[in-house]
Amino acid sequence: VKEPEANALPVPVVFVVDDDEAVRNATRMLLQSVGLAVETFDSADRFLASADVARHGCLVLDIRMPGMSGLELQEKLAARNATLPIIFITGHGDVPMAVQAMRRGAVDFLEKPFRDQDLLDRIQRAITESERRMGDRQEQARLAERAAALTAREREVMDLVVDGKANKVVAAELGLSERTVEIHRSRVMSKMGAESLAELVRMAMALR
């Protein structure tokens, strides 16, 4: 397991939500035995009520539970804009549910009973995914901050430029001179911290 990186991501935590006490405890013991931080919950409701879903880590979620099901929890998390990657634990014959879960963005699923290594590998991947998503989110926040510093005109210029339009076309559309557009464009590049047009395009995509 990777050490938390220098860019100050907190220690990843593995949330385990399973209504079966034995499975829950066994999973916790297994994950603790490899040094992972674990928090367990016996129902989706309790997880939603008390877990910090914005944290770095992942969610190991039983797909079939009384009360709120795993799929419903996934929906609720999506509605809260939570980035926590989800690994679904499924039983025999739950493949259609698992497919549905994957379509909705779950990172993986695992059929019971599973090998420890399979679970640990998937958790590892999910944590990497979480790091990436946390990074994306930080990046996006940074970009949003920079974009906020743009003037309305600069914003207009950026939108047209990243659409692939030449300065001349942009100038014509906005009723400006080509020279003025060039000035706006270089300001946009420096305010956004973009080295090239390609980077600016990527940033604009991330902001959308």
Add this chain to the structure above:
Amino acid sequence: MNPLRRHRAPSAGERLAPFRIVIAYTLLGTLLVFFNDPALHALGLDDEAHGPLRIAGGLVWVWATAALMFTLRRRRISADRRHESDLNARVNQLSCLYEVSRLLHLPGVLGEAALGSIARLVANAMPPLGRAEARVSLDGREAFTPGFRDREPMVRIPVVVRARVLGAVEVMFPEGPADGNGYRGFEEGTSLLEGVASQLALVGERQLAEREAMTHRERLAHMTRLSLLGEMAGGIAHEINQPLTAIASYAQACRRMIQSQCGEKPEVLDAMDQIGAQAFRGGEIIRRLRGFATRGERKRQPVELGGLLRDVVRLAEVDSRLHRIGIRLDLAEGIPLVLADPVQIQQVALNLIRNGLEAMDKVPPEKAAVIVRSRWRDDNMVEVTVEDRGEGVPAETERSLFLPFATTKTSGMGLGLSISHSIVTSHGGELWFTRNDGRPGTTFHFTIPAAPAGAVSKQDDGKEATT
């Protein structure tokens, strides 16, 4: 008065009573012959010389007529007696047939007590042929009168059912057949035995048919149990996977803890205890399944209903997890043991619970519930109710609800309720449903007779319970 009383020998006084008149005539005539001589003399008919001769003549006359009267009287009496004895025999034979047919029309299997009564009735109807002892056997059971000895019986009439000898009516005469009644009486006795045998054959036929019906019902019940388990296979696999998953994780955690020596010893020990406990949990699930899948051709026995229902609810939870609906068990205290085939009663309960769960498919889980209750009724029946909060039984399916193959579901054969109905009925109970009062859903009820007080349950798990 019992018409079946045995004849007894009459006393000397009784034997002479019918001859009172003949005896009186003889005595009076003799006296007249001796003492009437002076009277004859006075009438001028007297002849001294012929006195002794006339007395002798008078005596011959009187005694000869007396002898004639005696003979006639005796003939008459013996004819009367024969008629009376014939009549008695008829009465005995008729009451024998009547009693036998009454015994045979009692419901259920003809027990040894009833066979014993029949043997006594048959023996008592035989006296015209001599003192008789009888043995009656049917369908593996037999009974005989105390004096019956198993030597070559004098008369043996087989009881034939479907071209098979299923028993016999046998009569023997320990003192040999009585004289004087000849072949005619013997024939009548035989035809009586044949009458009894043919009645027994009807009962044998009925018992065979009942047994066949029971076997069919058991096979059908077994088949529908297996198909029920088939429908539940997904849930069952899930249920068994739970402890297996836990065991695998605990074992792997133990291995890592020991390998890295980072785990505390108590932690490892705890994990190992858990492995054991989870293995038992898996075993329990399999025990319940195996119990449910058995052929179950066991006899009715006193069983503890609470244990049965608890097991059934555990089985049904396989489904309730799927439907995400809780099953509540509300058992009354102090319920007596019931007389039942445990597996079949579980089948009925499981069927009703699963139906309840399915009826609530469109009901939000927080509003759905299945409640299983038991209570002891005044009529010595135990009533089990399974209540749901579903949409209720549609009016158009109400009439065909308990008919086979009348399913409204997409899965299953539609045998659940019909087999449940026939199981409950064969136990002497009833199965019906009521619409919930004031709230949505349906309640199914079924009753089972309580076992006789003091009965001891002998269930598989070895736990014994007494009423």
